[in-house]
Amino acid sequence: MSTIEAYAAHKPGGSFEPFEYDAGSLGPDDIEIKVESCGICHSDLSMVDNEWQMTEYPFVGGHEVIGRVAAVGDHVPSLNEGDLVGLGWTSRSCMHCDRCIAGDHNLCVSAQGTITHQHGGFADKVRCHWGWATKIPDGVDAASAGPLLCGGLTVFNPLVQFELSPTARVGVVGIGGLGHMAIQFCNAWGCEVTAISRSRSKESEARQLGAHEFLATNEEGSLEKVAGKFDLILNTTDAELPWDAYIAALAPRGALHTVGAAPSITATVFPMIMGQKSFSSSPTGSIATTRTMLDFVARHKISPMTEVFPMSDINEAFTKLREGSPRFRLVLVR
Ligand SMILES: NC(=O)c1ccc[n+]([C@@H]2O[C@H](COP(=O)([O-])OP(=O)(O)OC[C@H]3O[C@@H](n4cnc5c(N)ncnc54)[C@H](OP(=O)(O)O)[C@@H]3O)[C@@H](O)[C@H]2O)c1
Ligand SMILES: [Zn+2]
Ligand SMILES: [Zn+2]
Missing domain, CATH: 3.90.180.10 (Medium-chain alcohol dehydrogenases, catalytic domain)
Known part of the structure; x- marks a missing residue:
């Protein structure tokens, strides 16, 4: 016993x-x-x-x-x-x-x-x-x-899997448990990090953690302004996101990688083909x-x-x- x-x-x-x-x-x-x-x-x-x-x-x-x-x-x-x-x-x-x-x-x-x-x-x-x-x-x-x-391992693993370049521009979506560690890892890795959050309420903390830029998705046109920018977008939310807008925010060869357990993904393939963009996830x-x-x-x-x-x-x-x-x-x- x-x-x-x-x-x-x-x-x-x-x-x-x-x-x-x-x-x-x-x-x-x-x-x-x-x-x-x-x-x-x-x-x-x-x-x-x-x-x-x-x-x-x-x-x-x-x-x-x-x-x-x-x-x-x-x-x-x-x-x-x-x-x-x-x-x-x-x-x-x-x-x-x-x-x-x-x-x-x-x-x-x-x-x-x-x-x-x-x-x-x-x-x-x-x-x-x-x-x-x-x-x-x-x-x-x-x-x-x-x-x-x-949480930490889950957001560190993609940097290893993608052999992420230290010159990469990374967007971290969702500044919660996983996201706040992802910001620290990507900053220390050498990347330019953009924290992507639903509002500006976490901006000062995100910048202290190492975010170079901050994007609030409740601001009109915020995602459109970063079209073509990111080599990696790391999604840590479990939400249905506007997937096409995030794919548009990727640079050519960029990857939208979700570790957040979103219920489903609906995206338009043609822009992914044209930019050789990918969608992926990992445990x-x-x-x-x-x-x-x-x-x-x-x-x-x-x-x-x-x-x-x-x-x-x-x-x-x-x-x-x-x-x-x-x-x-x-x-x-x-
Ligand atoms: N793949 C894996 O192996 C693995 C491992 C661990 C966890 N997970 C999953 O990863 C996800 C995040 O876990 P966590 O512990 O970091 O959760 P968390 O601490 O609750 O953080 C999630 C963040 O997502 C954002 N968010 C919440 N609701 C949202 C909505 N409706 N729309 C857009 N964004 C929203 C919020 O950030 P803002 O306030 O900044 O918007 C929130 O802080 C969960 O789905 C979890 O199950 C997966
Ligand atoms: Zn967990
Ligand atoms: Zn085995």
């Missing part, structure tokens, strides 16, 4: 209540992490609400975990009790398919999620395969690092990219901007996320 004390929602849109479960014996390749903090990603909210029709209740969210290794399985080669680690969206992958062998563990077809195939990090402890727990290197502020493990990032991102974070002294709540105030924190008012990532601490 190995009891974990968590917070679970019991129905779509339900509030979190204390919930205890027996995690059973620890698998030989698994570790158990004593949770110190856990960020709240918008995906946790989408999962509570069963927006993606895949939530199982009782639902324990939480996939931006920072904590200490509390137990290691018999076959764990590289982690010891007491190590400071982070865990993100993925908790397991098969480690032997072509994708895993190529280093693209996040594309493994049998990958398992921290909050989709097991109970997550809104708890005192959480488990994962040793490979998906990444040591937090010196130079990364552990207290604010949780959001890097899902979080691999184990290797997680390590690279954390090195980059330490080197450039990047830090998510967080608002901290005790984990016992999880429902207050979720209310704040539903209202869309976090600046910029909410983190629960134990």
Whole structure:
């Protein structure tokens, strides 16, 4: 018997209540992490609400975990009790398919999620395969690092996938949890960064985070003014956007890349053909990219901007996320 004390929602849109479960014996390749903090990603909210029709209740969210290794399985080669680690969206992958062998563990077809195939990090402890727990290197502020493990990785990964040039002009759409980290990454990468938000209310913060330009989409003609400008537009919103206007804002060979879980995309193909433009998306990032991102974070002294709540105030924190008012990532601490 190995009891974990968590917070679970019991129905779509339900509030979190204390919930205890027996995690059973620890698998030989698994570790158990004593949770110190856990960020709240918008995906946790989408999962509570069963927006993606895949939530199982009782639902324990939480996939931006920072904590200490509390137990290691018999076959764990590289982690010891007491190590400071982070865990993100993925908790397991098969480690032997072509994708895993190529280093693209996040594309493994049998990958398992921290909050989709097991109970997550809104708890005192959480488990994962040793490979998906990444040591937090010196130079990364552990207290604010949780959001890097899902949100940060998700927006860092496209820069790696596209081998983005440091001379690129990048537009970041949506200045929330993911977007505010994307601005910092793209600035440190060397790019010219435009923050694209629904109004000017986040302008001063976006500029402090490293945005060189700011565009408010509620201003008439704002997108038309940047036609042909961007080599990469990184969409972090889950909204139906005026996709054709964003494609028009791309430079030739530019890519409109969405990591935000927009429900659908409708776009006119001909302008994409003429400008050799593309539309793409990606899930979080691999184990290797997680390590690279954390090195980059330490080197450039990047830090998510967080608002901290005790984990016992999880429902207050979720209310704040539903209202869309976090600046910029909410983190629960134990
Ligand atoms: N691909 C992946 O692997 C992956 C990983 C993590 C998260 N996600 C997804 O990424 C998305 C963002 O997550 P997050 O945690 O960053 O969320 P968040 O903190 O709530 O931020 C989302 C931002 O989108 C903008 N926005 C909200 N409603 C909008 C609307 N109706 N129209 C246009 N813009 C709107 C807002 O920015 P402004 O106020 O600046 O407009 C908001 O701050 C979610 O869909 C999440 O599920 C995907
Ligand atoms: Zn997430
Ligand atoms: Zn695999």
